[in-house]
Amino acid sequence: MKYLSQSALRAGAVGVAILAATGAVAQEKSVTIGLTADPSHLYPLAGEELSSNIMYYHLYDPLVKRSADLTFGPGLAESWENVDDTTWRFKLREGVTFHNGNAFTADDVVFTVNKARESIRPDLVANIAEIKAIDDLTVEITTPQPYAVLPNDLAEVLILDEEYTTETGDEQMDLKPMGTGPYMLEEWIKEEKLVLSAFDEYWAGAPKIKTVTFRPITNPATRTAALLTGEVDVIQDLAVRDVERVRNEEGFEVITRPSLLNVVLAMDTREKSPTIEGDNPMTDQRVREAIARAIDVDAINKIVMNGLATPSEQFVPASHTGYVDGMNFREMYPMDIEKSKELLAEAGYPDGFTMTLDATNNRYVNDAQIAQALASMLAKVGITLNLNIMPKSNFWGYIRVPTENSSFIMSGWDVPAGDAGSMYGALFYTRDKREGYGQVNRGSFSNAELDKLVDEADATPSLEKRDEILQEATKLLMAEIPMIPLHYEQDIYGVRDGVTLEPRTDKFIWAYDMDVE
Amino acid sequence: MLGYLLKRLIQMILVLWIVSVIVFMMMSFTGDPVFMVVPIDATDAEIAQARRLLGLDESLLVQYWKFISSLVQGDFGRSYVFRQPAMTLILERLPATVEMVLVAMVLAVIVAIPLGVYAGANPNGRISRTIMAGSLLGISLPGFWVGMVLIYLFAVHWGVFPSSGRGDTGEIFGLRISLLTLDGWHHIALPAITLSLATMAILLRMTRAGMMEVSRQDFMKFARAKGVTRKDVLYRHGLKNALIPVVTIFGLQLGDLIAFATITETIFSWPGMGKLLIDSIYRADRPVIVVYLMLVALIFVVINFLVDLVYTLIDPRITLK
Numbered sequence: 001m002k003y004l005s006q007s008a009l010r011a012g013a014v015g016v017a018i019l020a021a022t023g024a025v026a027q028e029k030s031v032t033i034g035l036t037a038d039p040s041h042l043y044p045l046a047g048e049e050l051s052s053n054i055m056y057y058h059l060y061d062p063l064v065k066r067s068a069d070l071t072f073g074p075g076l077a078e079s080w081e082n083v084d085d086t087t088w089r090f091k092l093r094e095g096v097t098f099h100n101g102n103a104f105t106a107d108d109v110v111f112t113v114n115k116a117r118e119s120i121r122p123d124l125v126a127n128i129a130e131i132k133a134i135d136d137l138t139v140e141i142t143t144p145q146p147y148a149v150l151p152n153d154l155a156e157v158l159i160l161d162e163e164y165t166t167e168t169g170d171e172q173m174d175l176k177p178m179g180t181g182p183y184m185l186e187e188w189i190k191e192e193k194l195v196l197s198a199f200d201e202y203w204a205g206a207p208k209i210k211t212v213t214f215r216p217i218t219n220p221a222t223r224t225a226a227l228l229t230g231e232v233d234v235i236q237d238l239a240v241r242d243v244e245r246v247r248n249e250e251g252f253e254v255i256t257r258p259s260l261l262n263v264v265l266a267m268d269t270r271e272k273s274p275t276i277e278g279d280n281p282m283t284d285q286r287v288r289e290a291i292a293r294a295i296d297v298d299a300i301n302k303i304v305m306n307g308l309a310t311p312s313e314q315f316v317p318a319s320h321t322g323y324v325d326g327m328n329f330r331e332m333y334p335m336d337i338e339k340s341k342e343l344l345a346e347a348g349y350p351d352g353f354t355m356t357l358d359a360t361n362n363r364y365v366n367d368a369q370i371a372q373a374l375a376s377m378l379a380k381v382g383i384t385l386n387l388n389i390m391p392k393s394n395f396w397g398y399i400r401v402p403t404e405n406s407s408f409i410m411s412g413w414d415v416p417a418g419d420a421g422s423m424y425g426a427l428f429y430t431r432d433k434r435e436g437y438g439q440v441n442r443g444s445f446s447n448a449e450l451d452k453l454v455d456e457a458d459a460t461p462s463l464e465k466r467d468e469i470l471q472e473a474t475k476l477l478m479a480e481i482p483m484i485p486l487h488y489e490q491d492i493y494g495v496r497d498g499v500t501l502e503p504r505t506d507k508f509i510w511a512y513d514m515d516v517e
Numbered sequence: 518m519l520g521y522l523l524k525r526l527i528q529m530i531l532v533l534w535i536v537s538v539i540v541f542m543m544m545s546f547t548g549d550p551v552f553m554v555v556p557i558d559a560t561d562a563e564i565a566q567a568r569r570l571l572g573l574d575e576s577l578l579v580q581y582w583k584f585i586s587s588l589v590q591g592d593f594g595r596s597y598v599f600r601q602p603a604m605t606l607i608l609e610r611l612p613a614t615v616e617m618v619l620v621a622m623v624l625a626v627i628v629a630i631p632l633g634v635y636a637g638a639n640p641n642g643r644i645s646r647t648i649m650a651g652s653l654l655g656i657s658l659p660g661f662w663v664g665m666v667l668i669y670l671f672a673v674h675w676g677v678f679p680s681s682g683r684g685d686t687g688e689i690f691g692l693r694i695s696l697l698t699l700d701g702w703h704h705i706a707l708p709a710i711t712l713s714l715a716t717m718a719i720l721l722r723m724t725r726a727g728m729m730e731v732s733r734q735d736f737m738k739f740a741r742a743k744g745v746t747r748k749d750v751l752y753r754h755g756l757k758n759a760l761i762p763v764v765t766i767f768g769l770q771l772g773d774l775i776a777f778a779t780i781t782e783t784i785f786s787w788p789g790m791g792k793l794l795i796d797s798i799y800r801a802d803r804p805v806i807v808v809y810l811m812l813v814a815l816i817f818v819v820i821n822f823l824v825d826l827v828y829t830l831i832d833p834r835i836t837l838k
Contacts, residue, residue, distance in 0.1 A: 393548030
């Protein structure tokens, strides 16, 4: 590592010079992180995508904080309670200031929620009917109906400074962010680097690491190289093919963690499906089971994913409400070609049928290769898959609900709110029956029992009761198979020795909890 | 000359207009930008609100009309993703691309012209044949592969150059320039070499071909017979006459490199405008793509014009009409 030692020498020389000039200065901790992309925004109401989200949470705080393992606890709100089934009262933290010195008050919370409604992200506050400030440090929120997981949703609402935001204007907020978060923006040279400096008056204590530099390095091979040359201390999304290389290199470490992102296959259940001639076989539950049994998830994991995926047991991970202990899709429908052919014959399709699979080639890890593997697996039971693979910028519009193009879709789903309810409501609820529900029900699945369970869960103020109801829904979905869960992607980080990094389930790199030697 | 300038100007405006129409129409096939900014479980109402906020709720024709009429007033539109003016986004990144391309071009010329003259003057020598074989490699090896190999060897293995990024920059007239600092030169070296190889090889081969052609002509022999030194014959008489096609290619390559430095920029995380283009295509960010391509078309037109001017300087027999 000659480059490393050279730059270390140079840094040392500069350090000595500064020391000589200014007297003793304590060594301040800093870290450089290689990201897959430059953030698009620093204004939380402007759009959402991972690199921007990472910055939002460094600069701003929500009322409720989501921890690394998806538990929810106090943030800018110290505590909260239910006044009645639809009213919540949040007690705000005292003595919190924004980076510009403005005090944080209830008015800022009310302002932020109302601001979100008019922005591109009204979904953030969709479950809030009304919000008002009771006094400087208390806000009251009402929901249209009992909604047990409101605090979870609030973890994504980042609080803006009313005075500053109004003065600065939305468009400038990207360049001049102002929050209560542990870090302040120091410098942002687009596509080159984004530098954050510690906010020493942070309410939870001054950050250990004083300077955090994020560098966007799009090319995965270059990202690995930048780690190995010591230009960055941490990289996000270490390429699957470089994992062994980095593991074998002295002074470096690979850290992995199963992510929340469940890669799934949605099956069309309408009578007629756009890419299938004649009647749609997938209306028959036996055919859906036959498809599930034709897919060897372990083989995909081993061959396509280099073992770096976790086959999914259900639609949501174990940390979520609605997860049923001990239930496993793989054990319910293990791969079995003979059984699959039998089921198809029983359903009246002994020779299989032909349809198209829509998939992306730049959204999920090795997505196009997974699609190819699926085609060869389903061919063995007589189902011919034509592959329709496209970049994600075309994909989301193409598979838009009600889908006019698709019969069989590979996509991914994650629920950072830690609750199966919103996912089931969006993916499996009968479409056009209730506003805001079934909006991504790509298979047009419709089941009165499921709809009832989701309604019931949403009207239940108790979290334990909600969990029970959603477990019923999970059991129902596992039996009906409107969708096949494949695997959770693995988040892979490369770090140099001496860096402490605990990856979060939501993929946010969180410098406040990091440490460097 | 004035007539010629006017003709070129009208041509240029026509080209830019056609580019804007083609790009704008093509954009409607490359994905819907709304889905790049809303969450995937957005409801119809939320999608409609986003569409309205981005100004995408009108027909393509109306969108184009709005785009072109504000363009005439000097407003190039705003990026859907970054919400900043598209032109600002591009101009912020232009210096990084231009400086990398210039270093690459200078490098290409410095290496290619003398080697080309040498190879043309001694077509059968062993050194010439080595040079030509090398140039063939330069043309046929893909840029991204060369870039990766250079990173592996010079950054990871030997550790003499950094693998990515732009390093320290100096400031001049408000522009941030890498070439003003040692660290900047340290960072620009690998990407510039990668970018220059193909151009270097092409210029070298053109120069050689031109020299061989010229060497056979009588005035060369006559000059030598008159007692002009071999070096002067080659560089003063020969090169000058061999240069016309080389200048044409140089112009085309220069435009090419500015427009398509994309791959090199991506590999070396060089924060230039090529990378912006790729990101914008991924995110269906129409205003940025349109303005970018129009700017590139403009660069091509201007360079072609300059090439024509250079012809008249090299060969007084050529006039612009």
